[in-house]
Amino acid sequence: MGLSVNGVDIDDHVIERELAHHQHAANPLKQSVHEVVLRTLLLQEADRLGLCMLGEDEDACIEALLASKVKVPQADDAACSRYYAANPQQFTNGELVEARHILFQVTPNAPLELLRETAESVLAALKAAPERFDELARQYSNCPSGAVGGSLGQLARGQCVPEFDAVVFRLEQGRLAERPVETRFGLHIVQVQRRVAGRLLPFEAVRERIADYLATAAWQRGVHQYLQLLVGRADVQGVTLEGAATPLVQ
Template sequence: MFLKRGVVVSLFAGLALMAGVAAHGAETDPVVASVNGKVVRLSDVENARNLLPTKLQGAPLREVYPVLMESLINSSLASEKAVKLGFDETPEYRLRMARISDQILERILLARHIEQHLSDDLIKQRYEQVAEKAAAQSEIHARHILVTSEDHAKALIGLLEDGDNFAQLAAEHSTGPSKTRGGDLGWFGPGQMVAEFENAAMALPTGEFTHEPVKTKFGWHVILVEERRPFVVPSYQDVREILANELSAELGQKYMEQLRSEAKIEKKSFEDVVKALQQ
C-alpha cells in the first residue's frame, strides 16, 4: 500500500546487498525456502507479516522472519496434505473460500482506491487544518480532587474558599490515583480528558479552581489550573503517518458508502430471521 512501498523497496535492496549480489543483477523477490518443491519467496514472508496484528506489523522483518518462515512452511505442508485427502473438493472448503475470496477482493479494491486518492498534497492539507486548529489551543497544568458525591465535593470547595491547601486536600480526600501527587495531573491538551472535565478545566483562569463540582463518569471533581501554555504543534513529519492512516480509513469508508448508495441491497433484521426459523 501507499505507506509501505518505500519500506518494501528498501528491504529488498538491503537483503540483496547483504547477500553480495551485484546491483545490476539483484533479484527483487528471491526464493527463501522450498517445501517439497514448492517455493516460498520473500514476498510471501512480507505478505504474511501484513496479516499479523497491527502492533507486530511494524516490527523489523529480522525479528519476525523466523516465526513467519516456520508458519509458511507449516501451511504449505498442511495444504499439500489436505489436497491429497481431497479436502479441497468439500462443500466446507468451497464455502470458506468464497468468503475469503470476497474479503481479499475487498482489501485489494480498497487498497487500489486509497493508493489512487491518498496523495502528499491531501496529507499536507489535513496537517494544515489540524495545525491551525491546534495552534489556537492551549495546554494546562492542573490538579483535581475526585470524590464519589456532590456534597463531598461542595464541602471541599468550601474549605478551599476558606484558604485550605489544594494539594493537601487532594492527598487526604481524593479517590483518584493522582492523590499521591496531591492531585497533580501534569500537562494535558485538547482531547486528552473526558469532555466534561476538559471543558471545565479549559474555561478556568490560571490559578483558579472550580467553585461548582464537575461531574464525569468517574465521579465528582474539583479542579485547579496551575499553569497554562500554548499548545506545541508537532511537525508534519512527526504526524504524517498518523494523518495518512486517518485519511486512508476515511477514504475507504467513503468509498464503501458510495458503493452501498449505488447498490440494491435487501436485508433482514435479526428478529425477522428468528421469525423465519420459527415458521
C-alpha cells in the first residue's frame, strides 16, 4: 500500500496482522494503519536513544521510551477534591432508576430520517397524553420490552450504554426525555417512572481511586502529546495521521 515511516517501508502483511486486533473499530483498516505507524515511530525513537536492549521485546522498548519521555505529576488532594465535587454520581452507591422506553430500531429497511420523524411524532403524542405510553410502546417499540409497555425495570448506573445512562440518570421522576435518545440500537423515547437515591461515599474512601484515575488520564494526555511531537517531525508516506491516538502498550 506504499506505506513508509522515516524511509522504512511497512509491509502489507504487518497491516494484515494488526487488522485482527481492530475488528470492532469504526474503520478497522484505518485504525490498523495508524497503530502500526505510531508503533513504528516509537520503536525507531527508542532505538535511536539506545533504549532497546539486545533481545528485549518491542513492548519493553516502547515502555522504556515512554517512561523516559512522559513525566506526569501525582494528583494532589486539591485536584482529587475538585474532581470528587464535580462528579458525585461516580461515587454514589445504590442509585437506581425505574425506566421505560420505546425503541425505534435502525435497520436497512428503515432509514434513520423516517425513524426520526416517527419517533418525534410518537413523542409529541406522549407529551400531549402521557398515559398512552403503555399503548404506544406495544404498538411501536422494536424492543421485547414493548410487550410490557416498554418497562426496563430497575437500572443501575453502567447497566445501559453511556448515552442512555446519561439521560435516565439525569431525568426527574415522571419526566419524559425532551427528545429521542440516539444510541447504537436506534432512537429511544425514554421516561423515568421512579428514582431511588443512592449514598454518596465519603471523599476519604475514594481519594486513592480518584488519584489513580487522574494520574492515568494525565499519563494518557502526555503520551498523546509526545506522539504528536513524533508525528510532527517524522516523514510518513502513504497515510495522513489525523492527530495521534494513544496506543495501548501490550
